[in-house]
Amino acid sequence: MASDVILLVEDNPDDEALTIRALNRSKISNDVVVARDGVEAIDYLFAIGSYSDRDVNDLPRLVLLDLKLPKADGLEVLKRIRADDRTKRLPVVVLTSSKEDQDLVDSYNLGVNSYIHKPVDFMQFTEAVRQVGLYWLVLNEPPPR
Amino acid sequence: MAVLMLLSIGGVFLQVRQQRDVASVVTVAADQRLAIQRIANRTAKAIGGDLKANAILQRTADEFDWNLRVLRDGGLTFGSPGSAFDLPEASATIQSQMDRIDRIWQPTYGNVTVVSGAAPAGVLVNELALQITSRFPDLDRALENTDAAGTSGDREVDASVLFALTDVRRALVRVRLQVLEIAQNPKQTAPELAEDAGKLDEVLRVLLNGGLKQELLGPVDVLAAQWEESSQDIKALIPLAEEFAGGLEAAREIAGSSEPLLREIAVVVGLFDQESRDKINQVQWFLVAVTGVFLYICALAMWVTWRTIRPLDRLTRATTIIAEGDLSARVEVGSRDEIGMLAAAFNRMTEDLQRRDIELAAVNEELEAFNYSVSHDLRAPLRTIDGFSQALLEDYEDKLDDEGKDYLGRTRAASQRMGRLIDDLLNLSRVTRREMRFKEVDLSAIARQVVVELEEGESGRDVTFEITEGAVTMGDPNLLRTVLDNLIGNAWKFTGNHPTAKIEFGITEDDGRRAYFVRDDGAGFDMEYADNLFGAFQRLHGMTEFPGTGIGLATVQRIIHRHGGRVWAEGKVEQGATFYFTLG
Numbered sequence: 001m002a003s004d005v006i007l008l009v010e011d012n013p014d015d016e017a018l019t020i021r022a023l024n025r026s027k028i029s030n031d032v033v034v035a036r037d038g039v040e041a042i043d044y045l046f047a048i049g050s051y052s053d054r055d056v057n058d059l060p061r062l063v064l065l066d067l068k069l070p071k072a073d074g075l076e077v078l079k080r081i082r083a084d085d086r087t088k089r090l091p092v093v094v095l096t097s098s099k100e101d102q103d104l105v106d107s108y109n110l111g112v113n114s115y116i117h118k119p120v121d122f123m124q125f126t127e128a129v130r131q132v133g134l135y136w137l138v139l140n141e142p143p144p145r
Numbered sequence: 146m147a148v149l150m151l152l153s154i155g156g157v158f159l160q161v162r163q164q165r166d167v168a169s170v171v172t173v174a175a176d177q178r179l180a181i182q183r184i185a186n187r188t189a190k191a192i193g194g195d196l197k198a199n200a201i202l203q204r205t206a207d208e209f210d211w212n213l214r215v216l217r218d219g220g221l222t223f224g225s226p227g228s229a230f231d232l233p234e235a236s237a238t239i240q241s242q243m244d245r246i247d248r249i250w251q252p253t254y255g256n257v258t259v260v261s262g263a264a265p266a267g268v269l270v271n272e273l274a275l276q277i278t279s280r281f282p283d284l285d286r287a288l289e290n291t292d293a294a295g296t297s298g299d300r301e302v303d304a305s306v307l308f309a310l311t312d313v314r315r316a317l318v319r320v321r322l323q324v325l326e327i328a329q330n331p332k333q334t335a336p337e338l339a340e341d342a343g344k345l346d347e348v349l350r351v352l353l354n355g356g357l358k359q360e361l362l363g364p365v366d367v368l369a370a371q372w373e374e375s376s377q378d379i380k381a382l383i384p385l386a387e388e389f390a391g392g393l394e395a396a397r398e399i400a401g402s403s404e405p406l407l408r409e410i411a412v413v414v415g416l417f418d419q420e421s422r423d424k425i426n427q428v429q430w431f432l433v434a435v436t437g438v439f440l441y442i443c444a445l446a447m448w449v450t451w452r453t454i455r456p457l458d459r460l461t462r463a464t465t466i467i468a469e470g471d472l473s474a475r476v477e478v479g480s481r482d483e484i485g486m487l488a489a490a491f492n493r494m495t496e497d498l499q500r501r502d503i504e505l506a507a508v509n510e511e512l513e514a515f516n517y518s519v520s521h522d523l524r525a526p527l528r529t530i531d532g533f534s535q536a537l538l539e540d541y542e543d544k545l546d547d548e549g550k551d552y553l554g555r556t557r558a559a560s561q562r563m564g565r566l567i568d569d570l571l572n573l574s575r576v577t578r579r580e581m582r583f584k585e586v587d588l589s590a591i592a593r594q595v596v597v598e599l600e601e602g603e604s605g606r607d608v609t610f611e612i613t614e615g616a617v618t619m620g621d622p623n624l625l626r627t628v629l630d631n632l633i634g635n636a637w638k639f640t641g642n643h644p645t646a647k648i649e650f651g652i653t654e655d656d657g658r659r660a661y662f663v664r665d666d667g668a669g670f671d672m673e674y675a676d677n678l679f680g681a682f683q684r685l686h687g688m689t690e691f692p693g694t695g696i697g698l699a700t701v702q703r704i705i706h707r708h709g710g711r712v713w714a715e716g717k718v719e720q721g722a723t724f725y726f727t728l729g
Contacts, residue, residue: 014529101575118524120527120528
């Protein structure tokens with residue numbers, strides 16, 4: 001059973017609040033599940049650890065992934081997602097403060113679908129989140145379940 | 146070394162010259178001996194009637210004489226100060242020996258002239274003698290007829306006539322013998338022949354005038370007539386025979402002198418051989434010694450070179466390895482000379498370099514981490530400040546008065562400006578760290594792109610652009626794009642307060658090198674502060690006048706320096722600015 005959940009992987013509560021605010025203001029009404037580090041994100045996705053009672057087939061519609069995370073970082077999470085048959089087609093958008101070339105290259109090498117740099121200006125940030133939501137949740141045709 | 150080589154070469158040259166002189170003298174002496182033998186030989190042949198040998202004889206003698214003069218007067222300079230071959234002791238002996246040879250030679254040379262003059266006479270003597278001899282049978286017959294006439298007729302022949310006839314017979318026999326012998330012994334025979342021939346003439350004349358009886362007169366007349374021919378020939382023969390006799394005498398003397406001449410020449414050659422052999426031995430030993438010393442020096446030089454080169458070679462190899470990036474390489478040179486010291490210093494330097502390299506790597510790593518941290522962590526709080534200020538403005542609009550809204554607006558502006566500063570700083574640091582990718586770059590095309598973007602970003606400005614085409618160079622396309630972004634962007638920005646503006650991108654020359662420039666007619670700057678233009682965070686204008694972080698030109702300078710070029714500016718307040726740069 002597919003849900004319309006957005007998995008937001010973000011350790012900074014301010015950024016979490018701002019992202020959710022931006023989603024709300026963009027009239028995107030999907031449920032948002034927040035994972036505050038890489039391990040929690042992996043637990044959620046593969047229904048293990050504290051999420052072991054979850055249905056593993058119930059994948060989110062979209063993963064918004066920060067790169068700098070405690071425990072396991074974003075690239076590690078991305079690697080695990082792409083390595084598993086169940087999750088390898090999952091749309092993952094990196095949403096990060098980093099503009100480092102190396103992060104971009106690594107992310108694309110690991111098969112990220114999109115890479116968004118978080119602007120400092122909240123107006124621009126809201127616009128970026130709105131466009132990402134619109135594109136991946138409305139315009140884009142998701143892979144068959 | 147060079148002096149020694151010169152000495153050796155000089156010595157060798159001298160020895161070679163001396164040897165050559167010795168050889169030439171010995172050769173001439175050998176030639177002279179041959180000539181003497183040939184003269185003796187040809188003399189015999191010439192005097193024997195061989196006229197071809199006679200001609201050779203004279204020529205050979207002339208050659209001998211000439212050679213002798215050369216040897217005595219010009220060739221034997223061995224004792225003289227300038228001589229190549231120093232044989233002072235032998236020289237005196239050789240000189241006196243040459244005088245002795247000359248004393249024997251001079252009369253011989255005269256005799257050769259006599260012989261060669263007399264040889265044709267000898268031939269004529271032979272011919273005449275033969276001719277005379279051939280007539281003797283006729284004379285014999287005439288004489289027999291006379292005898293027969295004297296005895297067969299009247300028996301009582303006058304006794305005086307009989308005696309006379311006997312005299313004729315005797316004389317004829319003697320003449321005959323003398324003619325036969327004259328070619329062999331002309332000196333003795335010629336006067337006897339002349340005497341006997343004269344006596345015969347006399348007897349025959351007396352007989353014919355003595356009133357001979359009729360029966361005798363005829364035969365005697367025939368005999369006289371026959372003899373008359375031979376008598377004429379004999380008269381011609383006598384002087385020739387005398388001349389020939391002189392030639393024979395001379396030939397004998399030549400034959401006699403050839404032995405002593407040969408002996409004396411042999412003495413010279415012997416003297417010369419001995420003396421020169423000693424010398425040549427010395428020369429050879431000298432040559433051997435010089436060659437030995439030369440070879441020793443060569444070997445020594447090679448050894449020294451090898452000793453010098455080997456550590457240098459090691460040093461070069463180590464340097465190459467280190468230059469290729471392996472700082473762990475060391476030079477193994479144990480010698481205590483300058484090269485050993487150099488190697489030790491080089492090793493210390495490399496160790497130092499390696500330590501610094503490790504330190505630098507650590508610093509770079511920290512810097513990377515710092516950059517990442519700045520990039521990620523400094524921006525997040527700014528976003529929070531900006532985001533929640535905006536949230537306040539939106540959600541609590543009705544509770545905030547205008548002053549509160551203004552404060553929040555300032556907060557947002559400051560955080561956004563901070564964001565731009567962070568971006569620019571990261572850019573500046575990236576410009577230094579990023580690896581360069583050299584390619585052919587068309588700066589004119591980049592300038593056109595920059596202009597298009599500027600015009601799209603802020604329409605309604607009246608700016609004329611002049612871009613020189615064909616500014617193609619080698620460089621990193623991304624970095625050079627940043628340069629033109631900044632320079633043309635600045636020109637655009639600092640002409641913003643003017644109603645119209647002109648911005649140029651062009652090519653010029655600086656000290657023989659190609660230089661590019663971006664020129665505007667905008668706000669310009671005071672040349673007094675030109676040095677501050679390229680420092681980070683340095684600004685010559687107020688924030689309200691022209692916005693900016695003060696990092697753009699610092700970035701430009703770093704990029705130009707990384708290309709091995711130079712960047713500088715000229716300007717005047719309110720009269721525009723020109724930024725020049727070269728690339729490598």
